[in-house]
Amino acid sequence: MKNSAIKKKQHKQSTQRPVFSKVLQKSGLSFWAMAPLLLGVIGLVGLFQVLVTPKMLASLFRGNSLLDTLIGTLIGSIAAGNPIVSYLIGGELLGQGISLYAVSAFILSWVTLGFIQLPAEVEVFGGHFTLYRNILSFIFTMLIAALTTLTLQVLS
Amino acid sequence: MKKQPDKPFAFRGKYLFLVVLILYGVLFFVSSQSAQLAMRKSGGILLKILPVFVVVILFTALLNYFLQPRQIAKHLGRESGCKGWLWALAAGVISHGPMYAWYPLLEDLRKHGMRDGLIVVFFASRTIKIPLLPMMIDYFGLIFTLVLSFYILIGALIQGWVFEVMEQRSR
Structure with a gap:
């Protein structure tokens, strides 16, 4: 009799929802634990924005579509900052005669790839996940850039 | 559990x-x-x-x-099916801010059973930024924006799928 009452109590406790303030506190605490990691990445982004100017990035393109697509992907993955900046640089690059393949790859990799956040990604998701995801993202950035440009050529 | x-x-x-x-x-x-x-x-x-x-x-x-962990697993885990893929795709498109800001949430979901393929889809679909679409249209044109967005969405799903295949093979 006593045993079944204890079992009932335990079952009730296990199905009961925790108090929201406790859950919020736990969520805040786990975020706080990640603060050095996130601050490290933000600090790196700030450093990058000061030391590497858009002009320096634009000067790396060579004028060869295939090579520029690869360069665009690489530069986009090294660069950091608001995606608006990638549109601004991309617009300038198009104006300078850089191919749409390269510019598409550049604005795509700006968001999906990030060398600066790699240490944080490895810490959170593990090396295996980070390696596979970034390799896939790198390949697909170039594929999507090529497909987009080819489709536009067909449509026009 | x-x-x-x-x-x-x-x-x-x-x-x-x-x-x-x-x-x-x-x-x-x-x-x-x-x-x-x-x-x-x-x-x-x-x-x-x-x-x-x-x-x-x-x-x-x-x-x-x-949500209990098993409910999260149901929506984003192995048994989530097409719904899981679409949730990840939509969440990636809607999510705002830099990628690393979302690491804590994704880590938490992963601990509760979210499959890795869906995390890959989430990251890949983040290239579409809804608030920035007007600016992209202004810079590169409507057709470019539409075509690029279409390939990003398809590419995100394929990346998630390929990732899971690679993960299974490496086990």
């Missing part, structure tokens, strides 16, 4: 933070102006993404409050 014991509190990324501090220190000696500017830029970024951090903390708490 057996409840996992809570891990003791420990800061993560201490070494990365230390390396960044050292870099700032070196830059301060080389060019104090650049170091100050970089610090101001970093401060600006932090202020800008603070609201995203608040959303992430609140969202994680709400998910943990309303």
